[in-house]
Amino acid sequence: MIRKYLFSLIAIFLMVNLFAQTEPSLRCISLDENQDATLSWIQPADTGSDFNAYLLYYRNNVANSFSIVSQITDFNQTSVLVNGNYATFGQFTLVQVVNGFVDTSAALDTVSPIVLGISSSGRVVSLGWNNSGLESQDSIYRLYKSDFLGNWTQLETFDFPLTAAHDTTVACKEEVLYRVEAKGVGGCVSRSNQATKNVIDDLAPAQTNLLCASVDTANGLVNLEWSKSVSEDTYGYMLFYFEDFNRTDTIFGSDSLSYTYYKNGIDALLRPETLSVAPFDSCFDSVNLWYNQAADSLRFSTMFIDTAAFDKCSGKLAFEWPMPRKGFPVGVRNLSGFRVYRQDNNETPQVISVLSSLDSVFLDSGLVAGNKYTYVICPFDEITGKEALSNKVVIDLGKKNSPDYLYIKSIVNNHESGLNAINVYADTTAETVAYGLWRSMTMDNKFMKVEVVDEDLTSEFSISDESGSASQTPYYYQVFAYDQCNEVIGRSQIAKSVYVQGTKNVQDLINKVTWTNYEGFDTADTDVDFYNLYRVTTGSNEDLLSSDERTFKYTDNLEAIDLVSGSICYYVEAQETSGNVYGFNAASVSNLLCFDYPPTVFLPNAFTPDDDGRNDSFLPFVNFIDPTNYELVIYDRTGLLIFKTNDPFEGWSGDSQNTGIYAYRLVLSNARGETMNYAGKVQLIR
Known part of the structure; x- marks a missing residue:
């Protein structure tokens, strides 16, 4: 079947x-x-x-x-x-x-008919069509575009079986019309429908980013470089500067890819500055009142050395800077590491170290006084080949800030302590942190530091020579200024103290005194005007014995002096001439030279208070004693105190007393402070 x-x-x-x-x-x-x-x-x-x-x-x-x-x-x-x-x-x-x-x-x-479909995104038109199923004479699709007058122009050809194409419009708003054709066997032409669309560019260009933000070390401006936007309709770039609030600047041209930002007080030498870039096209947005603009992306910070620890005395320093965070590059887009440049004085800067991208500290040492060092730390990008400069840090170890003047005004001996006080005038604007007093016994001898002053440093101060023996020898002095590294940054002139010495002749009551000259006024364009020789006797009584410019000795006869203390002292004052360049008119004072004499005491045994001008009172004759420790008392026969005085010049006149014998007691001190007692009888005769 x-x-x-x-x-x-x-x-x-x-x-x-x-x-x-x-x-x-x-x-x-x-x-x-x-x-x-x-x-x-x-x-x-x-x-x-x-x-x-x-x-x-x-x-x-x-x-x-x-x-x-x-x-x-x-x-x-x-x-x-x-x-x-x-x-x-x-x-x-x-x-x-x-x-x-x-x-x-x-x-x-x-x-099937060739059906052409159309869509758009921004200015880009996308076209697609189907295959008709017909045999083609040459297996080629031809894309046509019509202008506003109806004239068709072939744009491009595409081999079978490709059925898609793209086109970019020129205008921000444009009604476009396209068709596709294919030649059939026998010479006929298959045409697509006419695809039309009203293209409106409402898309921002593709984002771009900075490549490098480098500091201009001369003025603090920021040199920017960025990548070109891949969008063909890019019309320019907007630069953003982030300070207290956003500030902007506009760069026109799609190929304009670098700019030095200088506006709004930008200063990358003082602080890190943050900037970014965003492209925009030529299509104006009537809603936002600006062109189509992309959002900014990576925000760059300039490289900033914000910590500089420097030990001037050891010649070491340390730098520290902030590390980049995600979305916030420092200096370059892709951090590969840091190059440390150093310029010594005016030489060409050299790379002295290359650090990894994980480092944020740099140490340097071996800096030599007298040089100037300039540092710049540069982040680098091995991918783009860019390198950005940081702010510069200058370490100047050149000329020290030495005092413009350091001057010994005078050397004055303190007669109570016996110490020399060196009076100084100094420039307080210098880097001085301490002063040292150096001393020598001769001009050619090696000086030694004897005192240091590092507190209450004013323009005028005194340094006391606590270890010197000013009563035994003259001294040469010099004052040094020291900085924080204990280095000498200034020296005064050398000044010599006035020294007084002499001899005494107790038998003849003659003292011979000599003194040395003062040195030190000449650096202030002055000299010693005259040397004043003073004698100090009872209490603080002073007598000017001589005043002369070039006399350095004196002979003093004490016979005519009444009631002086047990010590006869002398000192010399060297008075400066006028015209001192610093405005002073100083005097240097020597040591105090003293001669001790034994007391002279004569006690009369009788007196006649009859007002005849002779022996009218009982008055002991004393000399070379301490007048501050003197006491004379008188007693009658019964031991009754009838008179008392502490004045060496006051005698007992015998008032209200009868002729007779009376007892006295005299107490006094010599120059060394030793107490001496005298007792006896005196006859009052009327």
Whole structure:
């Protein structure tokens, strides 16, 4: 049964083909601006049959049945226009019927119109179409675009089976019109529908980032470099400066990729500055009142050395800087490390160290006094080849801030302590932190430091020579100024004290005194005007004995002196001439030279108070004693105290007393403070 049935089907198939007609072959299908379809075909061979018509079938979906949309009765006609919206993915097929519509040819082709779809994003237009199913003469799709005058221009060609393309509009707003064509076999052309769209560019350009933010070490401005935006419609770049609030600057031109930011008080020498960049296109946004602009991305900070610890005395320093954070690069985009540049004086800067990207501290040592060092630390990016400069730090170890003047005004001996006080005038604007007093016994001898003063440093001060023996020798003095490193940054002139010495002749009551000259006024354009020799006797009584410019000795006769203390002292004052360049008119004072004499005491044994001017009172004659420790008392025969005085010049006049013998007691002190007692009797005669 199965074999018999198979033979029957084959027989029927042979009979159909025996009477079948030749098929028309579709070659092109074109859509016009109204979406009407024009189909072209190749006329079939004439078999001599009675031609009735060409039947054109259409279905809008492969799941549906075909329906006749056109009947062509002219055998020689090879194209037909079918009205309707055929810019869809429907299918056409064409057959011929003959012999009174009895015999129908096979459907050789099932074809679709080329339907062109369109979409856009920003200025980029995306196009896509289907394959019609027709044979092509050259297997090429041609893409056309129309201008606003209706002129079509071929944009590009695409080899089968590629069915997609992209185009970029020029204007921010543009109504575009495209079509696709393919040449069919025999010379006809298949055209797609005309795809149109009103393209509006409302997309911002692709983001870009800074490559480098480098400090101009001369003025604190920031030199910026950035990557070009990949968006073809980039019109320029917006620069953002983040201070108290955001500030901006605008750079026009897609190829403008560097700029020196100088506005709004930017100063990367004083602080780290933060900036970023964002591209914008030429399409003005009427809502935001600005061009389409991308958001800024990485915000760069300039490299800033914010800590500089320097030990001037050891020649060491340390730098520290903030590390980059995620999204906030420092100096360059991809930090590979840091190069430390140092310029010694005016020489070419040299790289003295290369640090890793994890380092944030740098130490340097061996800095030499007298030099000037300038440091710049540069983050670098090995990927982009960029290097950014930091702010510069200058360490100047050059000329010391030495005092403009350091001057010994005078040397004055304190007669109570016996110490020399060196009076100094100094420049307080210098780096002085202490002064040292140096002393020598001779000009050529080696000086030694004997005192240091480091408190209450004013422009005028005194240094006391606590270890000197000013009563035994003259001294040469010099004052040194020291900085914080205990280095000498200034020296005064050398000044010599005035020294007084002498001899005494107790028997003849003659003292001989000599003194040395003072040295030190000459550096202030003055000299010693005169030397004053003073004698100090009872209490604080002073007598000027001589005043002369060039006399350095004196002989003093004490015979005519009444009631002086047990010590006869002398000192010399060297008085400066006028015209001192510092405005002083000082005097240097020598040591105090004293001679001790034994007391002289004469006690009368009688007196006559008769007012004749001779021996009218009982008055002991004393000399070379301490007048501050003197006491004379008188007693009568019964031991009654009748008179008392502490004045060496006051005697007992015997008032209210009768002639007779009276007792006295005298107490006094010599120059060394030793107490001496005298007692006896005196006769009052009337």
